[in-house]
Amino acid sequence: MSVELNHTIVHARDNRASAEFFAELLGLEITTEWGPFVAVALGNGVTLDFATVPGGDITPQHYAFLVSEEVFDAAYAKIVHRGIPHQADPHGERPGEINHHDGGRGVYFPDPAGHFLELLTVPYGGWPAEAPGN
Known part of the structure; x- marks a missing residue:
């Protein structure tokens, strides 16, 4: 099997707001929400899993x-x-x-x-x- 990126976690101040901003801007859909993650699927099967960071300290x-x-x-x-x-x-x-x-x-x-x-x-x-x- 080749190596492919499956998903990555994107830190957010508000996981839902960031996922909705991204999905709406690019015409994508929120695919799943589980635990602390709200996922947006890209066209190549990779998901961006948005997660709220406690305290809002984001690099x-x-x-x-x-x-x-x-x-x-x-x-x-x-x-x-x-x-x-x-x-x-x-x-x-x-x-x-x-x-x-x-x-x-x-x-x-x-x-x-x-x-x-x-x-x-x-x-x-x-x-x-x-x-x-x-």
Whole structure:
């Protein structure tokens, strides 16, 4: 068997609020809720299991998601409509913009717990020559 990521735990101040923010923004569904976890399934079978951290002390993490052009358009429209601060780069030097790395589009923005989220339509380095869509 090959090695695949099955799930990861994402710390939150409010597990339900963070899961709902993420699921609604990207058009995903909350799949299960058990114990301290509210899970959101990604398209490749991986789940993000949101867990409330007692006391709310969260070390911000970076989560990058490869999305289709259609998902990017819908999510970016929601980011702008909601006034979520966003930028084209991880250092915030291009606020209110998106980037066009490798012929795609990308954007960075915070989630409710303060994690750094990134959406990109083309992986860094571009698509391999034999990849679909090239």
